[in-house]
Amino acid sequence: MSEAMGTIDERVKETSRLRRALIRPELGAIVGTIAVFVFFIVFAGDSGMFNAQGVLNWSTVSAQFVIIAVGACMLMIAGEFDLSVGSMIGFAGMSIAIMAVTLGWPVWIAILLTFALCVAIGAVNGWIVVRTGLPSFIVTLAFLFILRGFTIFFPQLIERQTIIGGIDRAAEGDWLAPVFGGKVFGFVFDWLASIGAIDVFERGTRAGEPIVDGIPMLIIWALALVAVAHVVLTRTQFGNWVFAAGGDAQAARYVGVPVNRVKILMFMFTAFCACVFATCQVMEFGSAGADRGLLKEFEAIIAVVIGGALLTGGYGSVIGAALGALIFGVVQQGLFFAGVESSLFRVFLGVILLFAVILNTYIRRIITGER
């Protein structure tokens, strides 16, 4: 055996700690998050963005992004995209509304059936992708139109309108609806109000109640999904299969990883996340609209890419994607607080997306040693 293999190659420089720290998918998102917060604390610190109500405002918006970003992240690491997420959100909301309002079924049945339906559609998406070997881009683009079309068609056919309301009334007393539309830890806010830490309403029917009366379940869902997905991805056998399926499907198959099963499951998980988003939204608004969820698939993908995942699969982090979503939510709401024209948000998105992709490509070169 030659010497060179036993000893460290003298031409490989010791990597510095900084460089090693750079080789983490989340790094860009961590830096971005800090930068965004510093920026808004400086420019919008006194606008109410960081009082209880303001924090709740951007946390809720961010949590929405987080929920779909987690699904998109797992799927992207497994090497696929789902462009039908936005349409799925509209479809799921409409499905709940039609079942609960038009058909008058109990809301919990409407929710459970909708989840089953959406996850099944996710499975069909995945099954077509792994069976045909077509790019998921095309297959899910088809579903983007199919699902959106149905979402507009059915309410028009049944109710002659594209918005179905009255879900809030239908959901009263339902046991499952509060899991998506409820608020928790209200007592903490009562207590915070009683010691004067947060404001209370001064007039009106709710005078004396704290302005913020609990944490929306939406935020709890977001945190739970991030925690579960992160642990599954980094700490379990299945997580290793997700990386392997996206890193090189053929190599993974050769060592016995059930690549097709992994990919289909990830499509189902993405559909599940879209459905959580839709259910929370429907319960919050009390209505379902045919235009809900427009462009959400791209926002999810952008959050994931800002979070350091590679579009080609096999690399990424759920924490990074969640931070990407947080950046998203904070900037979108922050520009509002800072009184900046909201259309500039899109400019910001485009710019940050470009930077994130360039940074990710550079990081990949470091990891794989490509030149």
Added chain:
Amino acid sequence: MSSYDHNPIVEMRDIEKHFGPVIALNGVSFDVRPGECHCLLGDNGAGKSTFIKTMSGVHKPTRGEILFEGKRMDFASPRDAMEAGIATVYQDLAMIPLMSVTRNFWMGREPVRRVGPLKFMDFKTANEVTMEEMRKMGINLRSPDQAVGTLSGGERQTVAIARAVYFGAKVLILDEPTSALGVRQTANVLATIDKVRKTGIGIVFITHNVRHAMAVGDRFTVLNRGKTLGTAQRGQITPGELQDLMAGGQDMVELEGSLGGTV
């Protein structure tokens, strides 16, 4: 070589493989014994890849039989072949560059640790074993978290070989492990092959480089146009003869004449 006292681990008899109207293999017989390195040589298109894919369970033979330790086997999938003890290291599909050495090493067979009803991947064990197995092969990793992409081509092949050996391969099929490597790297991989052979594992070494084959081979089988042209023992054949067999004989002599030396 003591390996001839043993019966073959895998014996392939008169294997034929047709893809529609194309006859990729037309009666190939081949066997490998414990502790030997049996080189399978052939030019591009000779059917080497089809043959090893048949051996490793990717393709089902159209005709012919596969005997594993004397018993007839029908591999339905690569997984079956792997479980029987036939491990294949593919040239560029051996490793996933973006994943760490540990994650690659254990891919598909991750060690699991139970915490109540939950099952987690046991990274502590996985990392320790990976470092130890790589050390045995003569590679000192900086860290088991190191991405495979940071390793050289030869080292990647070695990780794949170490993985197969650790998981109890009885036969190791190496698909052109040296074809993309430099001189030094090739020497390292050949040294690894020698090391693995001495542990009693049978090695099938696919190559089209006669010198690489001669460096480690115990027996040599040449494949041409889907047929075996014969098997020779080490010492019974010269590199020149092997080269001629591979190229299909005469025209090579003329070519070499015009080029001024052995290719």
